Amino acid sequence: MTDVRAAIARRVALPLTAVLITAAALLWHRLPVPTQIYTPFDVHGSLGNAVRGRALDVAVTKVRVAPKAKFALGRYSSSTVSAIGTWLVVDATVSALTSSELVSADLVLGGNTYQQALRTPMPGFGVRVDPGLPQHGYWVFDVAPELMQPAITGPLQVRVWAGGDERLNDRLVIDLANRPQDRSDIIAVKPFEIGPAT
Incomplete structure (x- = not known):
């Protein structure tokens, strides 16, 4: 047996x-691989609506597209900069909710991710955003012109997060209505402002 x-x-x-x-x-x-474990928590919103995360409140007001941008340097001076591709300027208001925060942003367009352009003569926002003092400014991206054609499908989103490291943090993903509305030959860009909207 x-x-x-x-x-x-x-x-x-x-x-x-x-x-x-x-x-x-x-x-x-x-x-899951480590990049999936440490991925940020996306909070979705759309152009024209305020999107609130744990640390930031962001409202994108408009998107502008042009081959040249005229940046105001002061009251009586400005600098016109031509893009390598096309300038895409995202105007927004950013507010910190609980503590002073550094703000980072990138752009997703047609499957490509763009960092903010470094060729601009002035920053679009201050070094940090403080609670109770909203900042009205912009993010500037130099994007490939062929991706701005209406026939191209794919996301057009700006992603905003607090601090430099987005791991295990919330990230505001704002859909820019899939196509920018304001197109011109040159964009006038004002310096960022701190305080309530005027």
């Missing part, structure tokens, strides 16, 4: 081991 049980155990052990190894391999390949 013992020999019969041992023979059955040997015959069952090999297929059972193969099934367990296969199940473990399938489970291993379905586990």
